[in-house]
Amino acid sequence: MRGLPQLLSRAKRVRVGFSASEPVLAIQAGILQPDKFTQKFVQIRGLKSSKVRSQAPLTAVDNTDSGKQLKQELEAIVGPGNVSSGESVVLQHGQDEGPHQGKSPDIVVFPSSTEEVSEICKICTKHNIPIIPYGTGTGLEGGISAVDGGVCVNVSKNMNKILQIHQEDFSAVVQPGISREMLNQEVRADGLWFPVDPGADASVCGMCATGASGTNAVRYGTMKENCLNLEVVLADGRIIHTAGIGSRPKKSSAGYNLTSLFLGSEGTLGIITSATVCLHAIPESVAAAVVGFPTVQNAVDTVVMTLQCSVPMARMELLDEVQMKACNEYSGLSYPETPHLFLEFHGSESEVESQTETVRDIAADNDGGEFQWAVQQEDRTKLWTARHRAYYADIALRPGCRSLTTDVCVPVSALPDLVTATKADIAEHGLVGPMVGHVGDGNFHTMLLFDPADPEEFRKCKEVANKMARSAIALGGTCTGEHGVGQGKMVLLEEQFGKDGIDVMRQIKGALDPQQLMNPGKVFSRN
Amino acid sequence: MALKVLVGCKRVIDYAVKIRIKPDKLGVVTEGVKHSMNPFDEIAVEEAMRMKEAKLVNEIIVVSCGPAQAMETIRTALAMGADRGIHVEIPLDQMDTFQPIHVSKVLAKLAEQEKVDIVMLGKLAIDDDSNQTAQMTASLLNWPQGVFASKIDKTDAGLEIIREVDGGLETIRTTLPAVLSADLRLNEPRYATLPNIMKAKKKKVVKMKPADLGVDMAPRIQVVSVEDPPVREAGQTVSDVDDLVAKLKDKGFSSA
Numbered sequence: 001m002r003g004l005p006q007l008l009s010r011a012k013r014v015r016v017g018f019s020a021s022e023p024v025l026a027i028q029a030g031i032l033q034p035d036k037f038t039q040k041f042v043q044i045r046g047l048k049s050s051k052v053r054s055q056a057p058l059t060a061v062d063n064t065d066s067g068k069q070l071k072q073e074l075e076a077i078v079g080p081g082n083v084s085s086g087e088s089v090v091l092q093h094g095q096d097e098g099p100h101q102g103k104s105p106d107i108v109v110f111p112s113s114t115e116e117v118s119e120i121c122k123i124c125t126k127h128n129i130p131i132i133p134y135g136t137g138t139g140l141e142g143g144i145s146a147v148d149g150g151v152c153v154n155v156s157k158n159m160n161k162i163l164q165i166h167q168e169d170f171s172a173v174v175q176p177g178i179s180r181e182m183l184n185q186e187v188r189a190d191g192l193w194f195p196v197d198p199g200a201d202a203s204v205c206g207m208c209a210t211g212a213s214g215t216n217a218v219r220y221g222t223m224k225e226n227c228l229n230l231e232v233v234l235a236d237g238r239i240i241h242t243a244g245i246g247s248r249p250k251k252s253s254a255g256y257n258l259t260s261l262f263l264g265s266e267g268t269l270g271i272i273t274s275a276t277v278c279l280h281a282i283p284e285s286v287a288a289a290v291v292g293f294p295t296v297q298n299a300v301d302t303v304v305m306t307l308q309c310s311v312p313m314a315r316m317e318l319l320d321e322v323q324m325k326a327c328n329e330y331s332g333l334s335y336p337e338t339p340h341l342f343l344e345f346h347g348s349e350s351e352v353e354s355q356t357e358t359v360r361d362i363a364a365d366n367d368g369g370e371f372q373w374a375v376q377q378e379d380r381t382k383l384w385t386a387r388h389r390a391y392y393a394d395i396a397l398r399p400g401c402r403s404l405t406t407d408v409c410v411p412v413s414a415l416p417d418l419v420t421a422t423k424a425d426i427a428e429h430g431l432v433g434p435m436v437g438h439v440g441d442g443n444f445h446t447m448l449l450f451d452p453a454d455p456e457e458f459r460k461c462k463e464v465a466n467k468m469a470r471s472a473i474a475l476g477g478t479c480t481g482e483h484g485v486g487q488g489k490m491v492l493l494e495e496q497f498g499k500d501g502i503d504v505m506r507q508i509k510g511a512l513d514p515q516q517l518m519n520p521g522k523v524f525s526r527n
Numbered sequence: 528m529a530l531k532v533l534v535g536c537k538r539v540i541d542y543a544v545k546i547r548i549k550p551d552k553l554g555v556v557t558e559g560v561k562h563s564m565n566p567f568d569e570i571a572v573e574e575a576m577r578m579k580e581a582k583l584v585n586e587i588i589v590v591s592c593g594p595a596q597a598m599e600t601i602r603t604a605l606a607m608g609a610d611r612g613i614h615v616e617i618p619l620d621q622m623d624t625f626q627p628i629h630v631s632k633v634l635a636k637l638a639e640q641e642k643v644d645i646v647m648l649g650k651l652a653i654d655d656d657s658n659q660t661a662q663m664t665a666s667l668l669n670w671p672q673g674v675f676a677s678k679i680d681k682t683d684a685g686l687e688i689i690r691e692v693d694g695g696l697e698t699i700r701t702t703l704p705a706v707l708s709a710d711l712r713l714n715e716p717r718y719a720t721l722p723n724i725m726k727a728k729k730k731k732v733v734k735m736k737p738a739d740l741g742v743d744m745a746p747r748i749q750v751v752s753v754e755d756p757p758v759r760e761a762g763q764t765v766s767d768v769d770d771l772v773a774k775l776k777d778k779g780f781s782s783a
Contacts, residue, residue, distance in 0.1 A: 185543065189563060189603060191721035281721045377715040 061085040077119045082110040093152040099404045100142035105152035112158040114273040122237035133267040135206030141486025147521035170279045176205040192279040195220035205272040211264030213482035215315045218440030229276035235513045267519035283346035288380040289373035291363045296339045298366045300416040303439045315344035316440035323434035327386045330393035394447040401449045404461040408472035409443035409481030429460045443481035485523045529585035530644040532575045536568040536591045538600040539654040564600045567649025570709040573716035576608045594619045605727035606719035612732035624746035631663035636740040650708040661708035671701035674708040
C-alpha cells in the first residue's frame with residue numbers, strides 16, 4: 001500500500017516535541033492521541049486566522065473548531081464527497097515519486113471546475129492557509145510536500161476533460177486530469193501526437209507547472225516550446241489566461257509573456273486549471289537504432305557530430321554500461337555492457353533512410369559497434385521499452401533501494417567532461433549510479449541508488465548530486481534540466497542565479513502571492 | 528500469384544469509455560459517445576498491410592457494416608493503407624438487431640463477388656465479445672479457418688498459422704482461400720499519418736445495402752435485458768481480532 005513504508009518509518013522517528021510537523025506525524029502514526037495533542041497545540045500556537053500566518057499547520061482538522069469550520073466551508077464549494085482529511089488520503093497527497101520524505105497536507109479537496117478552484121483559494125486566503133496544487137503526484141523533487149500543512153487541491157481527479165482539439169491548428173486544450181498518454185490516445189486517430197514524454201504518465205498541466213521535458217525534446221521541444229496558453233487561478237482567486245482569453249495563435253507579441261512565467265513555477269505562483277498545448281503530425285516513417293561504444297566519450301562525440309551535421313534527430317538517448325547491465329537483467333536482453341546510444345529517426349521514408357545512413361557512418365567513425373535498427377512498430381517498441389523501463393531496472397539492481405535521480409543540463413560540448421567526471425565521482429564514493437541521458441539536449445540523469453535505511457548512503461548521494469549540479473552551473477549549464485527545483489535544489493538555484501536574480505523572483509512571488517500561501521517552501525526560500 | 532484480401536472493420540465504442548446502460552435496459556448508451564475501430568480489426572488491417580508490403584498481397588478491400596458513421600472507420604483503414612472500401616449501410620434503428628450471423632452472410636457474399644483469397648477479421652469485437660463472425664463466414668464459404676492467429680506465414684500450398692489456444696500455441700496449415708481472425712499478439716498496428724489520411728480521402732468507397740447482397744436482416748437473437756454488474760458492497764471495519772472472529776462465526780465461516 002502506497003504510503004505505508006513512509007508511515008512506518010515516520011513512526012520510528014517520533015518524539016514528543018513542539019515542532020510543528022512531528023506531532024502531526026505522531027498522530028498519523030497512531031501514537032499520540034489527538035485530544036492531548038490538540039490541547040497542547042491550541043495552548044502553544046493558538047489556531048487563529050491572522051495575516052501573520054502561524055508556523056503551525058492546521059492539525060487534527062476534525063477535532064478543532066477552526067478545522068471543522070474550514071472543512072465545512074470547503075464542502076460548501078465542492079460537495080461533502082470531495083473533501084477529505086482521511087489519513088491515507090493526506091499521506092498520498094504529500095508524497096511524490098522522488099526520494100524525499102514528503103509532508104502531508106491537512107485536507108485534500110477535489111474541485112470539479114475552475115470556479116471551484118477559485119473559491120477554494122479565496123477561502124484559504126481568508127484563513128491564511130497554504131495551498132498546494134496536486135496533479136498526478138509523479139514529480140521527483142518533493143514539489144507537492146506540504147511543508148507547512150494546508151489544503152492540497154487535487155485538480156486532476158474531477159477536472160479530467162479534453163476541452164478542445166484543433167486538428168488543423170495542431171493544438172489542444174486540456175484540464176489537469178488529462179495525462180500525456182490520454183491526450184495521445186485521443187488525437188492518434190487524427191494523425192497527431194503530443195511529443196513531450198517524461199518517464200511518468202504525468203498530467204499535462206502538471207508538466208506545465210514543472211516545465212517538463214522528455215526524450216523527444218531534441219527535435220520537438222520541451223513543455224516550454226509546446227504550451228500556447230495557460231488558465232491559472234491565483235492565490236486570491238483571480239482567474240487569468242496567460243496568453244489572452246481563449247487565445248491560441250502560434251505566436252504573439254501581446255503583453256508580458258505570462259505563459260513563460262507560470263511555466264515551471266511549480267505551483268508557487270498559481271494553480272494551472274487548463275493548458276493549451278501544441279500537437280504535432282505523427283511522422284510518416286519512424287526508424288529506431290541502437291549502437292554500442294567502447295566509452296562514453298565515443299558516444300557523446302557521435303552525438304555532437306550528429307547535431308553539427310544538422311541531422312534532425314527525434315531521440316538521442318545515452319545509456320551507460322551500468323544502465324545497460326540493469327536493462328539486460330531486468331528485461332532479459334543481451335546487449336553488450338558498454339555505453340549505448342538509442343536513436344530514433346522521424347521523417348518520410350527516404351529522409352529516414354538517409355538520416356540513418358549518416359548517423360551510422362558517424363558512429364562507425366567513433367568506434368561504434370554493431371548498428372542495430374528497426375522499422376516495425378513492435379520491434380521499435382521493444383527497443384524503447386528497455387529505455388523506458390530504465391528506472392525500474394535500476395531499482396531492481398538493488399532490491400529495496402530507492403533512487404536519487406539527478407538532472408543536470410549543460411551545453412552539449414561540455415557533456416563529455418561532465419559525464420566522465422561524474423562517473424569518477426560516483427565510483428570514488430562507492431555508489432551505484434546508472435546513467436541515462438537525453439544527450440541531444442546535453443541533459444542527463446544518474447540514478448544514485450541508496451538504501452532508505454542508511455542515511456549515510458543518502459548523504460553521499462546528495463554530495464555527488466550537488467557536486468554534479470555545481471559543475472554543471474560552472475560549465476554554463478543548469479542545476480535542473482527538466483525535473484524542477486522543488487525543495488531539494490533551492491540552494492543550488494541561488495548559486496545559479498545569484499542573490500539579485502533570486503530577489504527578482506521573490507519580488508514577483510510577493511506581488512502575486514503576498515501572503516506566501518502558494519506551495520510554500522519550494523523553488524527559493526522566503527528571504 | 529499476389530493475393531486479394533477482404534478485411535472486415537467494425538465501429539465500436541472506444542475501449543476507454545465508461546459504459547452506461549440505457550434506461551430501457553435493452554442496450555448501452557451510444558449517442559454522443561466516442562467510437563473507434565475495434566482494436567482487433569486494427570490488427571487485422573495491419574496484418575493485411577504487412578502482407579502487401581511483403582508483396583504477398585496486391586489489393587486490400589476494407590468493408591464495414593453500419594450507419595453513416597461507419598465511414599469514419601473505413602477512412603481510418605484506408606489511411607492505414609487499404610486500397611478501397613465497401614460500406615454496407617445499416618440504418619441506425621436496425622443496428623440493435625444486426626448480429627454476427629448477418630455480418631457473416633454479408634462477408635461471405637462479398638468474398639465471392641470480389642473473388643478474394645483471404646477474409647481477415649478481428650477475433651472478436653470489444654462491444655459484444657461474440658467471436659462468431661470469422662467462424663460463421665468460413666462455414667458459409669466452406670473455406671478453412673485460422674482463428675486467434677498470432678502469426679501468419681505464406682507457404683507454397685497456402686498458409687501456416689500459429690494460433691493462440693488455452694493450452695499454448697497451435698500451428699496449423701491451410702489451403703487458400705481461407706478465413707483468418709487476428710489475435711492480440713499478431714502485430715502492433717501502425718498509426719495513421721496525416722499524409723495518409725489526406726490520401727485516404729481520395730480512395731474509392733462503394734455503398735450498398737444488405738438486400739443488395741441478398742441478406743435477410745431478420746434477427747435470430749433477442750436481447751432480453753442488459754444490466755450493470757452488482758454494485759460492490761461497503762466493507763465492514765472490525766475493531767480487533769475478537770470482533771473479527773465473532774463476525775466470522777455469525778456469517779457461518781467458522782465453527783470454532
